[in-house]
Amino acid sequence: MNKDWQLFKVYLMAGTFTFSGGMAMLPVIERELCQKRQLLPRDELYEYTTLSQTFPGVIALTNACFVGEKVNGKSGMLAAGLGAILPAFVLMLAATIGYQHVPQSGVFLSIMSAIRAASAAFLFSAAYGLARYNLKDPLSLAIAVGCLLATLFNLLSAPTLIILAGVIGLISARPRKEQS
Amino acid sequence: MIITLILAFLKIGFLGFGGGYAMLSLIYAESAHLGLSAAQFADLNALDGLIPGPIAINSATYIGQLTAGFSGALAATLTVCVPSLVIVPLYLHFEHRIKNNWGLSAILRGIKPASAGLVLAVAVTLALTTIGGVDTLGQIAKAQLNWANLLVLVIVLLMDAKWHLNPVFSILIAGLIGGVWYYLV
The missing domain is CATH 1.10.287 (Helix Hairpins)
Structure with missing residues (x-):
């Protein structure tokens, strides 16, 4: 299977089922990318995780971009990044639209x-x-x-x-x- | 409005060191500039607990949607991603020169304690709003105590400290107390 598609799928799954903050994605990423698919050594995942925390911006996304780029270059970076933010965007958009309809009385x-x-x-x-x-x-x-x-x-x-x-x-x- | 949103989230992205909660004070400051109330920010923070995903992404989507509809949500969310998309290729390109850069970690040593103070300030502001009905410390003399909300705040804090409960449960319990209080008192 195409590496970009695998990255996208793993991050999409990790992003959909992890609550309160992006770092909670990590165990899922480790299981899927390092153990099951062996696309990335585990110590590299943790090295990037530490590194991502020193930069400004969305840490989970920076981490996904590092991993994606390492596994499959620029297209991997975009695939992993898109997978990491898409669930949050879609679910939050739906929640916000619902919230706008809650009566304030x-x-x-x-x-x-x-x-x-x-x-x-x-x-x-x-x-x-x-x-x-x-x-x-x-x-x-x-x-x-x-x-x-x-x-x-x-x-x-x-x-x-x-x-x-x-x-x-x-x-x-x-x-x-x-x-x- | 879209331009204002993009500028606000560029600022949040590039100054946002230390992850979601550390970024919340910036998000609060910018959301106030964009016209959101403290109550709307508190609701955002509750939704963050209910919806999966990074806090900064959730916040960008919410604030964009409230201020400028779908295009606002999309623009704000994409903008907050810009730092990652710029930094990762740059870092990998200059890796040998940036590695063990003491400057970045020195900056972080200053910013991390700052974010602790800043988040506490937002927490105090939200507590004033929800428990006292006033927006700033200066108005505290006019505050009217909301007992139900004080009870909720204390219960959620204690539960969080003791059991690290999932925010979904805390929000359910809070909503339950709020609902029951309405019919009882």
Whole structure:
């Protein structure tokens, strides 16, 4: 069978059945591409996974593009990439159109409002998850608190803060690099 | 509108380091510029939990559809893919020169803690909106406590911390509490 078609199919399947975030695709990709079809060694898949996380953009898509390109060049990259995003696009489009038809009154409003509270709770958990792994020294803690306060008091926008934080990261890393 | 959407999602894509939740603060900021309310953003976040796929893709489709219909959804989704499609061929082409680049990891060391603070800020804003009915910290004096939503937030947080429940269950439970509360209170 054509390699592009196989890549597309594997990513389409992985994208359809994995919830909350793209990284959940990984076990399916490993089973289908590395074990069953042997199109890619497992350590290369994990190397690309680590690498994808250092770049901006949609990590799962970057990973799919790396894998696709490695297996079958440019056309492989497009096939894997398309497979990775198509389920999310189609399902989310259908869900959004459905959502636009939900009445915003009476019991529906009460239900939606409660779901929004759950949504806020998800973000508290997400912030805790990010903080737990990334706030290990005083500088990171200062950056995090600075971003929190600057956003809450409307001082600087999120894009500005992210650029500033990147610059701070660069400056603070420089001397350490020269020492080593 | 389509041009505005494309610019917004280029910004989200190229500044979006660290994956879905780290990108959410950017998505929130841009969605506010595009005219979405905090409630609509909260609904997006709930749908993210229900629908498979990367958070940034789901968000692009949702925001595009709400602001400019199908063509908006398509344009926003394709735009948010641009960084991956540019970076992968570039990296593979210059691999030997980029490998072990300390600059990228240094930038990430700054941005990851920033995204923790930024996501917490969005979480606080959504909590203010859903529990207090106000949009900013400055209006907190005018807040009116919504007990049902406070209950939901605490229950979902506790369940998430304790059992890492699937968001689908959390959303079902939240909806149930909201529905029952409407008829009881």
